[in-house]
Amino acid sequence: MDTIEERLRAIEDREAIRxxxxRYCRLATGGRAEDIVELFTKDGGIELDGTLERGHERLLAVYRESFDAVRPIPTVHNHVVELDGDRATGYCGLELRMVADGEAITAAGHYEDTFERVEGVWKFAHRKLVFYHRVPLSKGWA
Structure with missing residues (x-):
């Protein structure tokens, strides 16, 4: 059985990851690309539609381009976190509303994450975004 200190550390780690x-969602809603990049390890990456972008310089370019094209309002939920020392893996569901070219878009999916603790702070090492649907709100997803 784990000690109380180990159990408390696990609770604190899970809460820090949540x-x-x-924080990622809040910064995305504000279009704050520079601040989002700081949530990643130096060689951290994001994967979307089979494309992986890695490192702060590339991530900054990707997020700036994305925020120039869309205004996202993401919400995450249903977190599952598996801890392994200074590394962890996670899953969280995603509901996303955004405006692209003046049109309201609805999307849903999930993130598959790998986290690393860097100098005592949890960061994203890898984020994979899997969409279930991404459609104009006027058309719906059914």
């Missing part, structure tokens, strides 16, 4: 994903 807060990291929430």
């Amino acid at each position: 807060e990291l994903t929430g």
Whole structure:
């Protein structure tokens, strides 16, 4: 059985990781590409539609381009976090509303994450975004 200190550390780590994903959403809603990049390890990456972009310089370019094209309002939920020392893996569901070219878009999916603790702070090492649907709100997803 784990000690109380180990159990408390696990609770604190899980909460820090949940807060990291929430901070990501808040920064995305504000279009704050520079701040989002700081949530990643130096060689961290994001994967979308089979394309992986890695490192702060590439991530900054990707997020700036994305925020120039769309205004996202993401919400994450249903977190599952598996801890392994200074590394962790996670899953969280995603509901996304955005405006692209003046049109309201609805999307849903999930993130598959790998996290690393860097100098005592949890960061994204890898984020994979899997969409279930991404459609104009006027058309719906059914």
